[in-house]
Amino acid sequence: MLVNAIEAKGLVKNYVTWDRRGFFKRKKRIVKALKGVSFNVIRGEVFGLLGPNGAGKTTTVKIITTLLLPDEGKATVMGYDVVSEAEKVREVIGVTLSVEKGFFWKLTGRENLKYFGMLRGLKGRELDRRVEEVLELVGLKELGASDKLYEEYSLGMKARLALARALLHDPPILILDEPTIGLDPMSARTIRELLVKLAREEDKTVLITTHNMFEAELICDHVAIINDGRIVAYGTIGELKRRAADRLAVEMIIAAPHTILGDLEARISKLIGIRELGLEPLEEGRARLRIVVKPGEEEVIIAKSIEAFYSNGIKVYQVRVHEPTLEDVFILLTKGSK
Amino acid sequence: MPSTSIDIIRASVFSTYAWLKNNKWLFFSMLIWPYLMTFLILALGMVYGSLETYRERLGISNPVLYILASSGIVMSSLMIVDVVATSALYHRWLGTLPYLLLTPTKTYKVLILEPVPSAILSSTMSMLAILPGAVFFEGLLGAGKLFLILLVVYLGMLPLIGLSVIIASLTLVLREETNIASFLTPLILLLSGVFYPIQVLPTILQGMSRIFPTLYVVQAAKLTATYTIPEIKALLGLISALIILTLIYNGTASLALGTSERMVKKSGVI
Amino acid sequence: MMRNDIRIRAIIWLHFLRLWRYKFSFLNNILTTILWLTIFVLGALMFIPSSKWGEMAPIALWGIIMWQFLSSSVWYIGGWTWFFISQGLVEEHLLTNTSPVPVLVGRAITGLSVTLAASLLVALVFTGLAGASVLIVYNPLIVLVGLVLLATMTISYALLLSAASFRIGIPGTILDIANFISFVLGGLAVPIANLPEQIRPIALAIPYAHPAEIVRYGVRGLEPYLGLANELIISTIFALALALSARIVFKRTMKYIRKHGVKAVGRM
Numbered sequence: 053m054l055v056n057a058i059e060a061k062g063l064v065k066n067y068v069t070w071d072r073r074g075f076f077k078r079k080k081r082i083v084k085a086l087k088g089v090s091f092n093v094i095r096g097e098v099f100g101l102l103g104p105n106g107a108g109k110t111t112t113v114k115i116i117t118t119l120l121l122p123d124e125g126k127a128t129v130m131g132y133d134v135v136s137e138a139e140k141v142r143e144v145i146g147v148t149l150s151v152e153k154g155f156f157w158k159l160t161g162r163e164n165l166k167y168f169g170m171l172r173g174l175k176g177r178e179l180d181r182r183v184e185e186v187l188e189l190v191g192l193k194e195l196g197a198s199d200k201l202y203e204e205y206s207l208g209m210k211a212r213l214a215l216a217r218a219l220l221h222d223p224p225i226l227i228l229d230e231p232t233i234g235l236d237p238m239s240a241r242t243i244r245e246l247l248v249k250l251a252r253e254e255d256k257t258v259l260i261t262t263h264n265m266f267e268a269e270l271i272c273d274h275v276a277i278i279n280d281g282r283i284v285a286y287g288t289i290g291e292l293k294r295r296a297a298d299r300l301a302v303e304m305i306i307a308a309p310h311t312i313l314g315d316l317e318a319r320i321s322k323l324i325g326i327r328e329l330g331l332e333p334l335e336e337g338r339a340r341l342r343i344v345v346k347p348g349e350e351e352v353i354i355a356k357s358i359e360a361f362y363s364n365g366i367k368v369y370q371v372r373v374h375e376p377t378l379e380d381v382f383i384l385l386t387k388g389s390k
Numbered sequence: 391m392p393s394t395s396i397d398i399i400r401a402s403v404f405s406t407y408a409w410l411k412n413n414k415w416l417f418f419s420m421l422i423w424p425y426l427m428t429f430l431i432l433a434l435g436m437v438y439g440s441l442e443t444y445r446e447r448l449g450i451s452n453p454v455l456y457i458l459a460s461s462g463i464v465m466s467s468l469m470i471v472d473v474v475a476t477s478a479l480y481h482r483w484l485g486t487l488p489y490l491l492l493t494p495t496k497t498y499k500v501l502i503l504e505p506v507p508s509a510i511l512s513s514t515m516s517m518l519a520i521l522p523g524a525v526f527f528e529g530l531l532g533a534g535k536l537f538l539i540l541l542v543v544y545l546g547m548l549p550l551i552g553l554s555v556i557i558a559s560l561t562l563v564l565r566e567e568t569n570i571a572s573f574l575t576p577l578i579l580l581l582s583g584v585f586y587p588i589q590v591l592p593t594i595l596q597g598m599s600r601i602f603p604t605l606y607v608v609q610a611a612k613l614t615a616t617y618t619i620p621e622i623k624a625l626l627g628l629i630s631a632l633i634i635l636t637l638i639y640n641g642t643a644s645l646a647l648g649t650s651e652r653m654v655k656k657s658g659v660i
Numbered sequence: 661m662m663r664n665d666i667r668i669r670a671i672i673w674l675h676f677l678r679l680w681r682y683k684f685s686f687l688n689n690i691l692t693t694i695l696w697l698t699i700f701v702l703g704a705l706m707f708i709p710s711s712k713w714g715e716m717a718p719i720a721l722w723g724i725i726m727w728q729f730l731s732s733s734v735w736y737i738g739g740w741t742w743f744f745i746s747q748g749l750v751e752e753h754l755l756t757n758t759s760p761v762p763v764l765v766g767r768a769i770t771g772l773s774v775t776l777a778a779s780l781l782v783a784l785v786f787t788g789l790a791g792a793s794v795l796i797v798y799n800p801l802i803v804l805v806g807l808v809l810l811a812t813m814t815i816s817y818a819l820l821l822s823a824a825s826f827r828i829g830i831p832g833t834i835l836d837i838a839n840f841i842s843f844v845l846g847g848l849a850v851p852i853a854n855l856p857e858q859i860r861p862i863a864l865a866i867p868y869a870h871p872a873e874i875v876r877y878g879v880r881g882l883e884p885y886l887g888l889a890n891e892l893i894i895s896t897i898f899a900l901a902l903a904l905s906a907r908i909v910f911k912r913t914m915k916y917i918r919k920h921g922v923k924a925v926g927r928m
């Protein structure tokens with residue numbers, strides 16, 4: 053009996069792209085998307101692959117789901133090699149690559165599922181039964197959306213339909229690339245609860261990617277943090293939090309017009325001379341700033357920051373110091389390395 | 391601050407350039423198309439019939455140049471209608487339609503102005519493409535004639551843009567995947583008698599053709615291909631017809647777009 | 661094997677369903693096709709004395725029908741590839757162990773439906789112009805054989821173009837230029853025997869010329885340029901060769917995709 057449902061060892065992937073400049077000129081550029089990614093997913097667990105945008109999550113997912121060949125390294129799913137036994141791998145995985153596309157616009161949700169079910173060899177009563185089951189399971193029935201055209205679906209419905217398709221052939225493994233991105237809290241919660249239920253009650257193995265720490269904290273048994281094509285941390289949520297146990301998190305609510313947020317992060321980082329910070333836009337032109345510091349440093353940093361903000365005309369509304377959350381660990385591990 | 395017409399045009403010049411840059415093949419194919427059409431018609435016609443028969447039927451002095459110019463007109467009308475009518479669709483497809491509607495000015499203005507640079511570009515290109523042909527047959531005079539035709543084509547563009555906006559409004563409301571009114575371009579061209587005298591069409595169709603701008607553009611091309619020096623008076627008649635059509639079509643278009651914008655916003659098919 | 665049956669059923673069902681849901685586009689496409697054809701035919705007719713129209717009409721009509729085979733395959737299969745790629749449908753099919761090829765080929769259902777409807781309507785126009793029914797054919801079976809061979813070639817060709825658009829964005833107009841050229845040079849519109857002597861070798865090298873000769877034989881009993889038996893053999897060889905190269909190229913394209921990822925093409 054296999055212990056690991058998914059094993060990845062030393063995955064390397066370089067993309068070749070062309071920068072277009074001028075009418076005829078093109079310049080070749082290599083994007084190093086993965087620089088040696090290894091991790092294992094234990095059977096029956098919910099595993100989270102965490103990382104900021106562009107970290108290499110989708111690339112990893114595509115390799116594991118057989119859609120992309122690694123340049124180096126090896127990956128297996130249920131013991132099948134993703135390169136040489138791709139067809140077998142595809143039979144045991146259910147995948148969602150995107151919550152907003154991958155279906156035919158002018159077919160209803162039910163028709164789309166029926167079509168993809170047929171491609172998987174389901175037919176007749178069995179097909180109808182499975183389609184109804186998964187529609188029910190993801191809550192599309194309850195929303196009365198089964199017979200609506202896909203183009204009329206809300207994002208939440210589209211995400212549910214994508215999950216339904218992944219479950220159609222009752223695979224032991226689910227691989228989901230940002231399954232809740234952009235969804236309203238209710239839809240996101242439905243999907244999360246369903247994933248946990250599938251793992252606990254039906255012994256399915258679930259791999260999700262996300263950049264939402266809150267989500268990872270809620271449902272993942274193990275997480276791996278990926279940044280800039282490398283796994284920078286692996287463990288249970290508790291273990292990861294302990295990594296930052298010798299640190300403190302400083303949280304400030306400051307004024308920040310949304311229009312300049314991207315620039316603001318760099319500016320603040322320069323102002324206070326700290327790179328490991330996270331900036332998250334809030335409502336009403338405010339933003340939450342997180343800084344991870346060593347105990348004892350917090351007072352100096354706070355004083356320095358407030359002074360810097362004050363002299364630059366940035367209002368500070370609130371300052372708080374607390375134990376690090378997973379999000380602070382994430383900031384510590386992903387911001388510092390660049 | 392509301393966007394001025396200049397802002398819209400500038401943005402559109404840029405996106406047209408960027409688009410051409412990434413689709414160079416399209417750029418070159420625009421140059422070849424008129425010749426291909428001419429080749430097709432000449433080849434088909436001459437295998438079974440003769441150029442003499444064609445010359446007599448149409449009563450023109452230089453059939454090859456005429457067919458070439460007509461092909462140019464066909465191409466530019468096609469592109470104008472296509473660019474305008476499809477641009478709204480493209481925007482919806484790419485998800486940029488809401489932003490287009492959010493541009494701080496009248497949507498009508500955006501839809502009309504946005505395609506102007508690529509429309510001017512494509513008609514100029516079509517005419518430039520046939521310049522070597524014209525010079526080959528008639529030397530500098532041929533080039534001069536072509537320039538005259540180009541001016542009429544520009545003028546003909548104005549009502550055509552209005553017409554295209556009407557089509558675009560329709561497509562938006564009917565929410566199809568492609569431009570479901572693409573039959574209008576060949577219909578208009580068919581009625582305008584591009585490669586044949588419109589007298590071969592049934593009388594009802596001949597009457598209908600009067601409401602389409604391309605008829606006058608084609609006639610102007612015919613005039614210039616018929617005489618060494620086209621009759622100014624006849625040309626002026628055509629030009630005034632085009633001006634009247636411009637007013638009518640663009641007026642209707644602004645109404646149609648207002649209605650469709652309301653309907654689109656109501657049904658939420660953005 | 662069983663599973664492939666279900667797959668094919670699924671794909672056929674998909675395309676008929678989409679055809680129905682996009683009925684406005686469908687009607688528009690038929691109309692557009694007819695109008696363009698009429699423009700060019702009217703233009704070409706101006707070269708011909710009216711007395712010869714009756715004799716010309718059937719050949720012109722069938723030339724046009726064959727051309728429609730070609731251009732509809734290219735547009736419906738090659739053109740749709742863009743949508744297919746940009747909507748992430750390539751990956752979704754691969755995940756079910758289904759190659760995109762049969763799904764793309766299935767688009768021929770839509771293309772052929774448009775062709776069929778447009779051809780019938782144009783035939784009516786021609787019947788009016790020529791004063792005699794132009795759809796009565798000399799040997800229907802031979803016509804059918806010729807059309808099947810032609811369809812095999814055009815679908816394979818469309819797949820080759822579609823494979824190309826997985827790598828680079830090929831704009832539709834380019835696709836159509838090739839169509840235009842094969843219309844005249846490829847002997848679709850004109851029997852090879854009627855082409856000028858110097859052009860005939862070019863026509864003979866273009867695959868479509870051969871099924872076209874077969875179809876014309878079936879329609880009017882015109883002796884094929886190289887004889888019926890020879891044309892049948894040559895057409896079959898060309899059709900198989902094209903189908904085979906489409907297969908090979910697509911296999912390689914799929915490999916390329918797995919190596920480099922699917923990229924969105926076209927105006928994006």
Ligand SMILES: Nc1ncnc2c1ncn2[C@@H]1O[C@H](COP(=O)(O)OP(=O)(O)O)[C@@H](O)[C@H]1O
Nearest residue numbers: 067069083085104105106107108109110111921
């Ligand atoms: N097909 C591609 N061609 C070139 N570069 C790519 C391609 N796909 C992704 N990349 C690049 O590879 C890096 C990793 O991307 P991705 O795996 O999509 O990240 P994530 O899913 O974590 O946001 C990014 O820098 C991205 O721009």
Ligand SMILES: [Mg+2]
Nearest residue numbers: 109110111229
């Ligand atoms: Mg991603």
